[in-house]
Amino acid sequence: xxxxxxxxxxxxxxxxxxxxxxxxxxxxxxxxxxxxxxxxxxxxxxxxxxxxxxxxxxxxxxxxxxxxxxxxxxxxxxxxxxxxxxxxxxxxxxxxxxxxxxxxxxxxxxxxxxxxxxxxxxxxxxxxxxxxxxxxxxxxxxxxxxxxxxxxxxxxxxxxxxxxxxxxxxxxxxxxxxxxxxxxxxxxxxxxxxxxxxxxxxxxxxxxxxxxxxxxxxxxxxxxxxxxxxxxxxxxxxxxxxxxxxxxxxxxxxxxxxxxxxxxxxxxxxxxxxxxxxxxxxxxxxxxxxxxxxxxxxxxxxxxxxxxxxxxxxxxxxxxxxxxxxxxxxxxxxxxxxxxxxxxxxxxxxxxxxxxxxxxxxxxxxxxxxxxxxxxxxxxxxxxxxxxxxxxxxxxxxxxxxxxxxxxxxxxxxxxxxxxxxxxxxxxxxxxxx
Amino acid sequence: xxxxxxxxxxxxxxxxxxxxxxxxxxxxxxxxxxxxxxxxxxxxxxxxxxxxxxxxxxxxxxxxxxxxxxxxxxxxxxxxxxxxxxxxxxxxxxxxxxxxxxxxxxxxxxxxxxxxxxxxxxxxxxxxxxxxxxxxxxxxxxxxxxxxxxxxxxxxxxxxxxxxxxxxxxxxxxxxxxxxxxxxxxxxxxxxxxxxxxxxxxxxxxxxxxxxxxxxxxxxxxxxxxxxxxxxxxxxxxxxxxxxxxxxxxxxxxxxxxxxxxxxxxxxxxxxxxxxxxxxxxxxxxxxxxxxxxxxxxxxxxxxxxxxxxxxxxxxxxxxxxxxxxxxxxxxxxxxxxxxxxxxxxxxxxxxxxxxxxxxxxxxxxxxxxxxxxxxxxxxxxxxxxxxxxxxxxxxxxxxxxxxxxxxxxxxxxxxxxxxxxxxxxxxxxxxxxxxxxxxxxxxxxxxxxxxxxxxxxxxxxxxxxxxxxxxxxxxx
Numbered sequence: 001x002x003x004x005x006x007x008x009x010x011x012x013x014x015x016x017x018x019x020x021x022x023x024x025x026x027x028x029x030x031x032x033x034x035x036x037x038x039x040x041x042x043x044x045x046x047x048x049x050x051x052x053x054x055x056x057x058x059x060x061x062x063x064x065x066x067x068x069x070x071x072x073x074x075x076x077x078x079x080x081x082x083x084x085x086x087x088x089x090x091x092x093x094x095x096x097x098x099x100x101x102x103x104x105x106x107x108x109x110x111x112x113x114x115x116x117x118x119x120x121x122x123x124x125x126x127x128x129x130x131x132x133x134x135x136x137x138x139x140x141x142x143x144x145x146x147x148x149x150x151x152x153x154x155x156x157x158x159x160x161x162x163x164x165x166x167x168x169x170x171x172x173x174x175x176x177x178x179x180x181x182x183x184x185x186x187x188x189x190x191x192x193x194x195x196x197x198x199x200x201x202x203x204x205x206x207x208x209x210x211x212x213x214x215x216x217x218x219x220x221x222x223x224x225x226x227x228x229x230x231x232x233x234x235x236x237x238x239x240x241x242x243x244x245x246x247x248x249x250x251x252x253x254x255x256x257x258x259x260x261x262x263x264x265x266x267x268x269x270x271x272x273x274x275x276x277x278x279x280x281x282x283x284x285x286x287x288x289x290x291x292x293x294x295x296x297x298x299x300x301x302x303x304x305x306x307x308x309x310x311x312x313x314x315x316x317x318x319x320x321x322x323x324x325x326x327x328x329x330x331x332x333x334x335x336x337x338x339x340x341x342x343x344x345x346x347x348x349x350x351x352x353x354x355x356x357x358x359x360x361x362x363x364x365x366x367x368x369x370x371x372x373x374x375x376x377x378x379x380x381x382x383x384x385x386x387x388x389x390x391x392x393x394x395x396x397x398x399x400x401x402x403x404x405x406x407x408x409x410x411x412x413x414x415x416x417x418x419x420x421x422x423x424x425x426x427x428x429x430x431x432x433x434x
Numbered sequence: 435x436x437x438x439x440x441x442x443x444x445x446x447x448x449x450x451x452x453x454x455x456x457x458x459x460x461x462x463x464x465x466x467x468x469x470x471x472x473x474x475x476x477x478x479x480x481x482x483x484x485x486x487x488x489x490x491x492x493x494x495x496x497x498x499x500x501x502x503x504x505x506x507x508x509x510x511x512x513x514x515x516x517x518x519x520x521x522x523x524x525x526x527x528x529x530x531x532x533x534x535x536x537x538x539x540x541x542x543x544x545x546x547x548x549x550x551x552x553x554x555x556x557x558x559x560x561x562x563x564x565x566x567x568x569x570x571x572x573x574x575x576x577x578x579x580x581x582x583x584x585x586x587x588x589x590x591x592x593x594x595x596x597x598x599x600x601x602x603x604x605x606x607x608x609x610x611x612x613x614x615x616x617x618x619x620x621x622x623x624x625x626x627x628x629x630x631x632x633x634x635x636x637x638x639x640x641x642x643x644x645x646x647x648x649x650x651x652x653x654x655x656x657x658x659x660x661x662x663x664x665x666x667x668x669x670x671x672x673x674x675x676x677x678x679x680x681x682x683x684x685x686x687x688x689x690x691x692x693x694x695x696x697x698x699x700x701x702x703x704x705x706x707x708x709x710x711x712x713x714x715x716x717x718x719x720x721x722x723x724x725x726x727x728x729x730x731x732x733x734x735x736x737x738x739x740x741x742x743x744x745x746x747x748x749x750x751x752x753x754x755x756x757x758x759x760x761x762x763x764x765x766x767x768x769x770x771x772x773x774x775x776x777x778x779x780x781x782x783x784x785x786x787x788x789x790x791x792x793x794x795x796x797x798x799x800x801x802x803x804x805x806x807x808x809x810x811x812x813x814x815x816x817x818x819x820x821x822x823x824x825x826x827x828x829x830x831x832x833x834x835x836x837x838x839x840x841x842x843x844x845x846x847x848x849x850x851x852x853x854x855x856x857x858x859x860x861x862x863x864x865x866x867x868x869x870x871x872x873x874x875x876x877x878x879x880x881x882x883x884x885x886x887x888x889x890x891x892x893x894x895x896x897x898x899x900x901x902x903x904x905x906x907x908x909x910x911x
């Protein structure tokens with residue numbers, strides 16, 4: 001994939017968080033940028049305003065920092081290539097404190113105070129669920145990057161979209177064929193005893209069953225637990241694969257104790273990188289994970305067969321070959337998820353251009369234009385891979401990566417097909433009034 | 435990636451000092467702590483808890499065996515330096531005030547991002563976290579940097595009216611106004627849903643500045659500084675720990691850390707409440723994020739519902755922590771009095787011994803806010819170059835890369851934990867030392883002095899363990 005449009009040619013200007021986010025990247029150099037001439041006759045020169053509902057503080061802050069970096073890089077690239085409909089894009093950050101209560105307030109503020117064109121960027125599911133009604137009420141297109149199934153469940157409203165990252169139901173389902181064929185047929189699940197874990201508890205067994213494998217035990221761990229040895233005897237002896245999705249500060253303890261429990265003779269291990277997102281895979285205590293497998297949305301480590309688009313994306317965001325901040329190797333990114341910000345913004349760009357979007361009065365047109373999207377080709381705008389979009393459930397579907405921990409790195413050993421993650425639509429947002 | 439030149443580096447340091455000078459008022463760093471508690475859970479923290487308890491107990495025993503008079507002489511040693519006049523005080527305060535005006539203007543008119551707007555970063559990170567530490571090292575910088583002294587002097591000169599016509603604050607009021615204001619501050623910092631919101635903070639800080647200036651005009655600068663301006667009272671209490679002393683004639687001297695506390699007069703009930711509130715608020719800040727605390731209220735820490743969902747439990751917890759610490763402290767002093775068969779009043783003994791809380795409060799401050807200072811401090815330096823988000827780069831720091839990795843990973847967790855644990859243990863050992871000095875003042879007979887300290891030492895051992903546990907246990911954020 002080549003960078004035909006020059007999206008990533010940022011050499012003329014230094015990428016900085018500030019000017020990217022403020023949409024100040026204009027200037028003489030821009031007039032030369034590809035795409036600029038095409039839109040130079042646009043009616044309005046006022047910037048498109050994107051309200052970024054950001055987890056700047058609270059439990060989501062580590063993710064929030066990388067979502068912000070990725071967003072800044074994407075906006076920089078979009079503006080450098082002429083913006084959207086010839087207009088520069090300005091991002092306004094409001095901190096939601098990773099707090100559903102504040103989330104709704106922030107959406108309201110974007111609608112009435114900042115008068116943004118859309119709201120974008122939310123990760124934590126409970127904030128999405130808490131904010132969605134406010135977005136619906138304000139008739140504010142709300143583009144989340146959450147991976148939760150809540151959007152696709154069609155239980156939110158017509159203004160909520162998740163076009164840049166796949167949902168957890170699809171992710172789990174698409175793991176099943178590989179697990180059954182390569183890891184083992186008898187699977188024991190260990191998960192935290194709350195909503196995040198329940199997604200895995202509920203979606204994996206039927207998916208495995210369809211592949212001729214089965215879940216033979218499900219072990220729910222209380223969220224406040226910090227020692228796990230007492231739960232391990234519940235793992236059936238015939239277990240071939242342990243499917244683990246623990247999260248929180250005790251994950252390292254969990255892995256260490258699991259290692260002590262099994263020693264060198266262990267079943268296969270399969271996990272979701274959510275457990276260790278933004279954590280160095282080579283941290284003390286994680287040695288036991290060597291040789292185990294993880295789901296990754298987008299690979300943390302640079303891969304030998306990375307596309308030009310993937311390489312350019314990583315350079316633009318500022319992550320090195322180990323997935324850490326360039327120049328700050330201990331600052332490990334949230335690579336598996338944050339690409340969703342980049343891709344979502346390009347979906348917004350496409351939809352706004354398709355809709356001939358001019359301002360907030362066209363929000364309904366933007367919703368319809370987004371719903372009309374069908375697929376996104378892999379490339380600079382979608383470096384993680386190709387995707388399809390189901391406008392009825394406002395959710396995209398894409399490929400997933402299965403990576404093996406090998407030599408202290410995560411090496412992609414399998415890429416799923418888009419079809420692996422498809423499921424029956426549970427409803428249809430397009431029947432709702434705008 | 436940009437590498438900073440020596441010039442930029444130098445600029446950052448001068449900026450750090452400048453920003454401390456610009457600083458002003460109220461609330462806190464929310465849950466922005468970037469440290470990774472998961473790595474700490476793998477460290478042998480249990481040994482530190484036991485070791486810390488032993489260290490504090492041992493220091494009590496050693497002190498009990500040492501001849502008090504020679505120890506006292508040793509501790510009161512001074513190394514005279516030079517005279518430092520306070521002629522520039524009003525000017526510096528005016529500069530600080532100008533900086534404050536810029537900051538509270540940036541609040542509503544600058545970036546909405548709390549990590550780009552300089553107001554929350556300066557207030558919570560540089561002032562509340564950073565300046566407190568500087569006060570503990572260099573002494574009462576705040577008396578120079580506060581944004582009221584200069585404007586007050588200016589107003590006095592313009593109106594030809596100073597403190598001489600000020601209304602009297604009733605004696606019984608003590609510093610209760612400051613206790614109430616500090617409680618409001620702590621609530622805003624720890625419980626309010628959005629203390630980092632730049633506009634919200636600008637309103638709170640601006641209002642506090644105005645009310646304080648009016649109170650200073652009405653009741654006199656010195657009176658209100660000692661009775662109502664809680665930041666100044668907090669900072670001056672912390673400054674008593676500093677190894678730098680300055681007498682009334684402006685002569686500077688070096689002394690042992692905490693030695694200045696020994697010269698302190700007994701605090702009235704309000705002063706005692708203030709110091710205990712200072713320690714209990716930072717203690718509760720730690721406690722409120724533990725899995726243990728959240729579990730009491732049935733809150734899932736892995737899906738923490740945010741500050742808006744814990745306002746009631748937080749308010750209750752803050753109040754209860756204060757009440758509990760006060761009760762336990764008074765009980766320890768009371769039991770000590772009984773053991774030593776002292777005829778001094780509880781108020782007098784407690785008012786003196788409460789000064790031994792200062793090293794502990796400072797230690798908690800260091801331990802608790804260290805990671806926030808290291809990361810948010812960088813954001814602060816960047817933000818000051820472009821306070822209004824207009825694309826400026828006043829000090830060359832606007833585009834500096836914020837290195838969050840400084841507190842990330844197992845290696846950082848190890849040294850951060852060791853610094854934090856050392857601070858907690860050292861703070862309590864010094865507290866025992868200070869309390870011992872006071873005990874000797876209260877009970878010149880060595881055996882009685884030692885006996886009187888026994889219950890308070892037990893409390894300090896318990897608080898050492900509690901402090902280390904707060905740093906070692908699973909937390910949110």
